[in-house]
Amino acid sequence: MNITRENIDALNAVVKVDIAKEDYSGKVDKILSDYRKTANIPGFRKGHVPMGMVKKQYGKAVLVDEVNKLLQDALNKYLTEEKLDVLGNPLPKPQDNLDWDADMLSFEFELGLAPQFEIDLAPKDAIIHYNITADDKMIADQIENIQKQYGKLIATDTVAKDSEITGTFKNEAHDIENTVTLTLDKFKGKATEKQFIGAKVGDVLELQTKGLYADDHELMHALKIAHDAVHDLDITVTFTITEINTRELAALNQELFDKLFGEGEVTSxxxxxxxxxxxxxxxxxxxxxxxxxxxxxxxxxxxxxxxxxxxxxxxxxxxxxxxxxxxxxxxxxxxxxxxxxxxxxxxxxxxxxxxxxxxxxxxxxxxxxxxxxxxxxxxxxxxxxxxxxxxxxxxxxxxxxxxxxxxxxxxxxxxxxxxxxxxxxxxxxxxxxxxxxxxxxx
Structure with a gap:
């Protein structure tokens, strides 16, 4: 067996593998001999099938299989020994008229070679590493959210700016009927907020879906409709108020601190x-x-x-x-x-x-x-x-x-x-x- 390489350019090469008959004939003969011992062909006793018939029936397939194994092993060994950094896998060049009975079989494979390059980790313009800090406003907002979460709900008759409002969105033509609890700060425009403020339990408000929320996903969840249906939706829906609550903030005391962080972990x-x-x-x-x-x-x-x-x-x-x-x-x-x-x-x-x-x-x-x-x-x-x-x-x-x-x-x-x-x-x-x-x- 002989392997040679021709470099086409810095990124492409062709490897030629020459395999002589003696490289595979012994292995092929042994496999065919084993086939002969177990072959079950009508008219012949097992183990007495003429070798010529075994070769005629199985010889080509065994030969091709063994040559392919040799090729694979030889290529892998060659790429390792030559320390070739290849991309993808070697591609065999087509051979339509290969004579499998020849004393020498030649195969060619195309290789894609990895490029040589240098890496510069120090650009002239620096790359920014952001050190993100929690400012006073964020901390205060988070504390208020905690107080709301652990606070008490108090039922009221009239919607105010900070109310939590439960009600049902409805539009029969579009098969919309969904009950939600919402807050006014989620709406996009001040006009919608004005519609709600002063409303009472049992009131029915008419709302336009277009521009109701800044984010279409908010509208999708509010109306409980499909993602594809919410985009550019421009219809009138009713909202029937069934419950109005305000939330009394939880006191910032040791009882709350212990609930949040474990007993005695935080004390102020x-x-x-x-x-x-x-x-x-x-x-x-x-x-x-x-x-x-x-x-x-x-x-x-x-x-x-x-x-x-x-x-x-x-x-x-x-x-x-x-x-x-x-x-x-x-x-x-x-x-x-x-x-x-x-x-x-x-x-x-x-x-x-x-x-x-x-x-x-x-x-x-x-x-x-x-x-x-x-x-x-x-x-x-x-x-x-x-x-x-x-x-x-x-x-x-x-x-x-x-x-x-x-x-x-x-x-x-x-x-x-x-x-x-x-x-x-x-x-x-x-x-x-x-x-x-x-x-x-x-």
Whole structure:
């Protein structure tokens, strides 16, 4: 057997594999001999079928199968020994007139080679890392929400600005009838609020659905209609008031503090504020770090220049999936996946150059921490190490879950690398301003 390679250019190569008859004939003869011992052919006793008949019936199929096995093993070994970084899989070149009886069989495979490139983690313009803070207004709003949640409902006769109103939306023509409890601050316009203020139990209000809520999803839930039906809905609905309540805020006392945080954990309003601020900013940190990871990823993809063997990859995509694609479909699929493929190559190079590794201990420890946080949400604050070990073992027996955790750890280690080596500028910002700056004023 002989293997040679011709480099077409930096991204494409052709590997030629020459297989001599002696490379496979002994294996083929042995398999056919075993077939002869067990072949059940009418007119012949088992084990006495003429070899010529066995070869005629099974010889070609056995030969092709053994040659394909040799090819696969030889190619894999060659790619490993030559340390070739290939994209996709080798593609066999068509051979319509191959003579399987020849003393030498030659096969050619197209290779798509991974590009060589450099990564610059220090752009001239710094990438922003947002440090999201909970401001006084957010903390005060959260305290008020807690007071409302633990407060008392008091029935009233007349709607006021801060009332909680229960009633039924109805439109017979559109088969709408849904009972909800709402507050006036959810409506988009002041005109709707004015319609409600002063209304009493039993009053029937007529409302226009267009512009009733700022968000169509709010209208969808209020009317209990399908997602597709809510867009551009412009009809009149009635709202019959059945109950009006105001909420008496719960007192900020030790009884409430103990309910919220555990007995004696917090003993003052200042302590409540500190706890709310710390919890909020811990959640904000996750958003901030995901944003940084996304921004660095985007920067790397947009600013790390290299070519790909596009024609080869499109050809490979035609037969790589469960369903064979047309040339046009493969081009479309390549266009969709090119950005992702570029980042995979960049990420792989960063992992290799910076020796980023994920051990089984890393995965197990991450799983245990994740389980511990989940248990804490249900009041189990001090699980034993054996409990965590047992649950983690069950979680990690699922290969898909273990793979997902491994990817999370890689992301965390890459984020640490970016913080250390990338040109990053920290910006302190409130959550409301973060939403406006990053996602637009919503």
């Amino acid at each position: 309003v200042e302590g409540v504020k500190e706890k709310i601020k710390a919890d909020a900013e811990k959640q904000f940190q996750q958003q901030s770090e995901q944003k940084l990871l996304n921004d660095v990823t985007e920067y790397l993809v947009e600013n790390t220049a290299f070519d790909l063997p596009a024609a080869f990859l499109q050809k490979w995509m035609q037969t790589a999936g469960e369903k064979e694609l047309t040339e046009a479909e493969a081009q479309e699929e390549y266009a969709k996946s090119e950005k992702s493929l570029r980042y995979q190559l960049i990420e792989g190079k960063l992992i290799s150059e910076n020796n980023i590794q994920v051990s089984m201990d890393d995965i197990k420890e991450h799983a245990k921490n994740m389980i511990k946080m989940q248990m804490a949400q249900f009041g189990q604050l001090n699980p034993s190490d054996k409990e965590l070990e047992d649950i983690a073992a069950r979680v990690l027996s699922n290969q898909e879950e273990a793979r997902r955790i491994s990817e999370q750890i890689v992301s965390q280690k890459l984020l640490a690398l970016y913080k250390e080596k990338a040109n990053i500028k920290t910006k302190d910002i409130t959550y409301d301003d973060f939403v406006k700056e990053v996602y637009g004023d919503k």
